[in-house]
Amino acid sequence: MAVMDADRLNPVILITGATSGFGHGCARTLAGCAQGGLILVDSDETSLCAAADELGARGPVPERVSTLAFDAADEARWAEAERFIKGQYGRLDWAIVNAPALQPSAGDLVEWGQPRHLEGVYHSLRAVMRLMQDNSAGGAIIVSATAGELKSDAKTSLMQLLRAAAKEGAHDNIRVNALLTAGGADTPRWSELPWFRDLVRSCGDPQAALERIGQLPEPVARYAGADDIRRLIAMLLSDDSHMTGAALVVDGGYTL
Template sequence: DPELWHRATEGCDTLDLAVLNAGRADAAPLVDIDFLQWRQVMAANLDGMMLSLQYAMRAMAASGGSIVQTASISGIKAEPGTAAYAASKAGVIQLAKVAAKEGAAQGIRVNAIAPGGVDTPIWDQVPMFRDLVDQEGSRKAAIAALGRMATPLGRYARAEEIAAQIGFLLSDAAATITGTVLVSDGGYSL
């Protein structure tokens, strides 16, 4: 809701750093996706990201800044049953690249991070994961099993690790990095 964004940010005219993070998962084969579910995923993951990016870039226009958007390895590597989520995150990646090009003249850097498996609550929405929790006996064991199955490094990332990588992209140490996608997936996409 653009009007909600306008009201929520009224009086906040400057911004130096922004982390734009949205994630709503859905799992269904493309031929079975309910259109309402598709729209809900797109609204959260892509429409929300665009509105956030629009506000952040406007607030950074006078003095520059750095933005990191959370995409996903699903936006790069295709997997069956992920059409809505994957399409939304691929859109986030392209949105970051366009924004980087548009914002460069104003000193605005825009990057994306594309995590693979990360131990976050988004997994709890996925029916397959709930089944794995039952099979493995706990949520922690299910996350460990997924990491062993899916990545050459044999584990999923912790949220703190992804946060540190985002911190790097926001920092002056990454001052010449814009329009890039940092893939942090334990080798899943290899």
């Protein structure tokens, strides 16, 4: 299924966590169809500029690419970002919201039952959905690379946030879904694990290490790569998709 649909010829796309991991991969994938504009959000301004320059070097990019450097958990900065996007682009069609590593937290809950460790996701969703309300349509995807590691309270918080956002957005034809990856997916977090770094040294390179892991008795003897995740994102963003409030676990059966 193509990312761009016939009835959305010039989408404006926003991606948080755009300088690394799946956020950066999504920026590369979606740049070619973001004819209306591409907005990259991350906390590191230098990395954002480098990511935007890389997009330009790789091939066709939108005429307008904006980089917004701020902490996604900063509500005031999101208010500024909304004003900027309305003034420069007039609307927002799609958003990829990359969640940080989720750990249980005893923080206070706010409007959508969101504890402190999900503040960035919460404020990101609130902002992008307000912008999409002007179109009476839109699509947002939460990407979390911790599916196999979520403890029950952290996972419950994420699911509660997802369902509340999807329910609220449905009135304006805004679809909100989530992709949970880990275990059977090759996520950037693998490189942070000491045992995986040891395996890379033993096997010679990261791909060989993943192939070695894929030979273990998993339901699917192949680790999902970034391209697999990006194809699912394209499907969920498509106007043909009727899914909302869904959390797709992409791990090759690792958590079964």
